[in-house]
Amino acid sequence: MNNFKIGIVISLITLLSNYSFSQTKITTDFKDYSLDIFETTDINNLDIRGNHAQINILNWDKDSISVETSLEILSDKPNLSKEMLDEIRIKVVTYSKTLQVKTTFTEDFNRTIPYKIMYNIFCPKEISLQIKNSNGQVNIAEITGKTDAKLDYCQINIKNLSIDNDSISNNIELNYCNGTINKFGYGKIVINNSTIQIPSANLIDLTSNYSIIEINKIDKLKSISKIDNLKIGNSTQTELRSNSSTIQIAQIGTESLFECTNGNLTINNSSNDLKKLTINNNNTHTSVKLNELVSYTINGEISKGKLIHPYLNKIQLVKEIEKVSFNGVIGNNPQSDSKVIVFNTNQNVEFK
Numbered sequence: 001m002n003n004f005k006i007g008i009v010i011s012l013i014t015l016l017s018n019y020s021f022s023q024t025k026i027t028t029d030f031k032d033y034s035l036d037i038f039e040t041t042d043i044n045n046l047d048i049r050g051n052h053a054q055i056n057i058l059n060w061d062k063d064s065i066s067v068e069t070s071l072e073i074l075s076d077k078p079n080l081s082k083e084m085l086d087e088i089r090i091k092v093v094t095y096s097k098t099l100q101v102k103t104t105f106t107e108d109f110n111r112t113i114p115y116k117i118m119y120n121i122f123c124p125k126e127i128s129l130q131i132k133n134s135n136g137q138v139n140i141a142e143i144t145g146k147t148d149a150k151l152d153y154c155q156i157n158i159k160n161l162s163i164d165n166d167s168i169s170n171n172i173e174l175n176y177c178n179g180t181i182n183k184f185g186y187g188k189i190v191i192n193n194s195t196i197q198i199p200s201a202n203l204i205d206l207t208s209n210y211s212i213i214e215i216n217k218i219d220k221l222k223s224i225s226k227i228d229n230l231k232i233g234n235s236t237q238t239e240l241r242s243n244s245s246t247i248q249i250a251q252i253g254t255e256s257l258f259e260c261t262n263g264n265l266t267i268n269n270s271s272n273d274l275k276k277l278t279i280n281n282n283n284t285h286t287s288v289k290l291n292e293l294v295s296y297t298i299n300g301e302i303s304k305g306k307l308i309h310p311y312l313n314k315i316q317l318v319k320e321i322e323k324v325s326f327n328g329v330i331g332n333n334p335q336s337d338s339k340v341i342v343f344n345t346n347q348n349v350e351f352k
Contacts, residue, residue: 029078032071032085036092038099039064044145046123047100050133053117057140059125066122067092067101074114084111090119146170147187155179162202163187236271252277260284270294276339283346290340290351295331300342300349302326307342308350 024035040063048055060066069090073081087106094100101119117136128145131138134152142160147170156179161170163185170187177194184201191208198204199216206213206223208230215221216233223230225242232238236253244262251269254276258265261282270277270290279286279300290296298315300307303323309315315328330340342349 027085030073030075030081032090034067034069034090034092036067037064038067038094040124040127042097043094043099043127045098045128045130046121047098047102048119048121048129048131048133049100049102050117050119050131050136050138051103051105052115052135053103053119053133054137055119055121055131055133055139057121057123057129057131057138057143059141060122061124062122063124065099065124065127066120067099068118068120069101070116070118072116074116080113084113084115087111088115088117090117147172149173151175151177153177156181156196158182161185161187166202234271260286274338276341278341279343279349280341281344281347281349284344285347286342286344286349288349288351293331294338295329295333295336296338296340297327297329297336298340298342299327300325300340302343302349303345305344305346305348308348310351 026033043065069092071085071088071090073084075081087109089104091102091104092100101121103117125142125144127143129143129147131149132151133154135154137155138151140158144163146163146168147161150173152175154177156174156177158181160183161181162183163170166186170185172187173190174194174196175192177196180197182199184198184204186203188205191206191211191213193210195212197214201215201218203220204215204218204222206221208223208228209226210228212229214231218232218235220237221232221235221240223240225240225245225247228242228245230245230247232249234251234253235249238249238252238256240247240257241259242261242263245260246264247260248266249268251271252267252274253271254273257278259280261284264285265279265281265287267288272291272293274290274294274296301323307315307317307324307326311330314330315326318325
């Protein structure tokens with residue numbers, strides 16, 4: 001039965017895509033269904049405003065946008081279902097080069113009967129996207145225009161948000177969400193109380209709280225973190241400030257700055273082209289392992305803690321009552337311009 005329905009939808013899309021505007025609408029006792037086709041001649045933005053919706057945004061290479069929406073009342077009482085279909089509306093309208101798909105409820109809506117809302121949207125990947133949804137699911141194939149998203153209590157699966165023009169940045173806000181952004185271009189991401197994976201990214205300006213975040217590979221990361229578990233793979237440039245977070249980094253690149261308070265910082269490796277690593281921590285257990293092929297100068301100060309280093313004999317220590325200052329040259333190239341600057345209080349700093 002499901003395959004039959006899918007076949008009907010595909011046939012309708014194929015038939016109607018030849019028109020500048022077409023519509024199919026079917027209403028039953030329990031379900032409201034519509035399929036709209038729009039030419040993209042005067043449309044370059046999608047404005048999606050869902051609520052309790054499953055939203056699927058897929059790509060095709062046509063000069064049109066297909067919007068398939070359905071509202072199903074999960075009840076066996078026809079009269080009650082008809083009432084609810086009047087109280088929940090899905091509107092599809094155009095304005096100012098924008099196509100909007102929106103779910104609205106009557107002001108006094110307080111039904112406890114379950115219902116299902118679904119948007120299936122086929123569009124060119126070059127379009128710009130604004131999307132809001134709560135208590136639902138969001139699947140996005142690929143958008144190379146700008147994306148502005150605010151998603152609450154959603155399961156997300158986003159394939160690619162890589163913008164063609166790096167002067168344009170995405171803006172993403174995720175609250176109480178779980179899922180994956182497989183590829184991210186440039187932009188800001190706010191993550192609260194969520195579990196998110198990002199396998200690949202160019203540049204992220206990240207603000208996060210109470211979240212579990214994994215970024216596998218990124219060119220540039222700027223992050224403000226609070227009470228997070230943040231796991232980073234390879235980061236070419238990193239600027240990270242945290243409070244009460246656990247930070248793990250597989251490999252740092254050319255330049256990195258860490259300012260961590262009341263947490264844990266673990267750096268497991270560095271690239272061969274390390275230029276500068278600055279650690280300015282407070283009450284943070286700090287563990288660092290750098291590439292053995294990298295030569296560098298090291299200096300800094302630790303208060304109420306100690307410096308642990310496998311080549312401590314190459315480092316000059318100046319000890320006072322509650323602090324130790326240090327400087328030295330590590331490696332076989334004393335002319336190296338690579339620098340490691342380390343400060344910490346109330347915790348040790350251990351190089352491995």
